[in-house]
Amino acid sequence: MIKGYREKSYILLFAVCYLLFAVSGCSFRPYHKETRLMMGTFVEITCQDKAAINGAFEEIRKIEKLANKFDPISEISRLNKDGQVKASVDFIFLIKESLKYYGLTNGAFDITVSPLVDIWKQKIKEAEEKKSAFLLPDKNEIKDKLRLTGSDKIIINDAEQLIKFAQAGMSIDLGGIAKGYAVDKAVKRLKAQGINSALVNAGGNIYSLGRKGKRKWRIAIRNPRNPQKLIFYLDLENQAVATSGDYEQYFISGGKRYSHIINPKTGEPVDNGIVSVTIIAPDATTADALSTCVFVLGKEEGMNLIKKINHVEAKIITNDDISDNR
Numbered sequence: 538m539i540k541g542y543r544e545k546s547y548i549l550l551f552a553v554c555y556l557l558f559a560v561s562g563c564s565f566r567p568y569h570k571e572t573r574l575m576m577g578t579f580v581e582i583t584c585q586d587k588a589a590i591n592g593a594f595e596e597i598r599k600i601e602k603l604a605n606k607f608d609p610i611s612e613i614s615r616l617n618k619d620g621q622v623k624a625s626v627d628f629i630f631l632i633k634e635s636l637k638y639y640g641l642t643n644g645a646f647d648i649t650v651s652p653l654v655d656i657w658k659q660k661i662k663e664a665e666e667k668k669s670a671f672l673l674p675d676k677n678e679i680k681d682k683l684r685l686t687g688s689d690k691i692i693i694n695d696a697e698q699l700i701k702f703a704q705a706g707m708s709i710d711l712g713g714i715a716k717g718y719a720v721d722k723a724v725k726r727l728k729a730q731g732i733n734s735a736l737v738n739a740g741g742n743i744y745s746l747g748r749k750g751k752r753k754w755r756i757a758i759r760n761p762r763n764p765q766k767l768i769f770y771l772d773l774e775n776q777a778v779a780t781s782g783d784y785e786q787y788f789i790s791g792g793k794r795y796s797h798i799i800n801p802k803t804g805e806p807v808d809n810g811i812v813s814v815t816i817i818a819p820d821a822t823t824a825d826a827l828s829t830c831v832f833v834l835g836k837e838e839g840m841n842l843i844k845k846i847n848h849v850e851a852k853i854i855t856n857d858d859i860s861d862n863r
């Protein structure tokens with residue numbers, strides 16, 4: 538009799554478990570995470586549908602193909618070489634967005650700083666190749682290149698889908714905005730494939746689609762000077778976050794740290810005490826562009842800009858905040 542009672546209890550237990558599993562079946566589906574080296578960084582996509590991940594990566598590849606300065610046939614390379622290009626809808630959108638931030642920041646966000654980005658990068662490369670000390674670029678060379686900057690000299694002809702430079706020798710660099718846009722395109726594709734829970738991360742440019750099960754997506758923000766240490770968490774749902782910092786790409790010379798973000802007013806790497814800027818925004822293009830904007834503007838002016846824009850938050854870390862970890 539006791540045996541029969543036990544059997545019944547087990548059957549009941551199995552039935553309850555099965556029912557629970559059936560009801561919340563979706564959240565038991567495992568997440569797949571795939572990482573690919575794209576756009577000069579690691580791009581990571583996490584979602585429950587393996588096939589959908591491929592489609593999302595395709596979108597990122599498309600943006601990489603048009604915004605890659607090192608690919609001679611990309612739209613950006615053709616524009617930089619010929620001073621004009623017949624542009625795709627995506628490329629025109631990227632330029633228009635960049636011009637929007639150029640206006641909003643009074644020129645602090647300026648994609649035409651490309652010639653300056655190049656000379657600073659060239660100096661690092663030379664020092665690395667020759668294993669020699671890093672030599673700062675010549676002041677006159679910086680002055681010469683500064684004459685080629687100013688996004689107001691980019692002309693857009695919408696009717697003919699043409700982008701032109703008003704001055705010979707100009708060039709652009711979309712490194713401060715293209716990764717964010719690529720993330721947004723990937724998310725759009727995931728949604729079109731019926732996905733409502735995913736995380737896309739292109740080198741710290743992140744979009745959290747929906748929730749992960751019952752919870753929001755938890756994003757850890759690390760201490761820029763000590764990446765093993767976390768400084769804060771963000772719990773996000775249908776939001777983007779991006780971080781610009783002087784810690785992932787930088788070089789050190791004479792004990793001084795140089796950022797890869799250029800101040801368009803001086804032609805030199807930004808040096809305003811900011812270590813990192815994290816922006817939370819409704820989309821990844823906004824988060825990416827604004828993180829670079831605030832980094833150049835500095836803490837006070839940067840926060841003033843953020844206050845003017847709806848649904849956007851900024852967290853700025855300065856040298857003073859982490860002085861014990863310098």
Ligand code: ADP
Binds near residue numbers: 648740
């Ligand atoms: P990361 O590319 O490391 O994620 P950011 O999003 O802050 O960092 O973008 C930095 C990149 O933006 C630089 O590598 C360069 O290509 C470009 N850039 C540098 N200075 C500026 C600037 N003042 N305005 C717009 N883009 C810039």
Ligand code: MG
Binds near residue numbers: 779781824826827
């Ligand atoms: Mg950026």
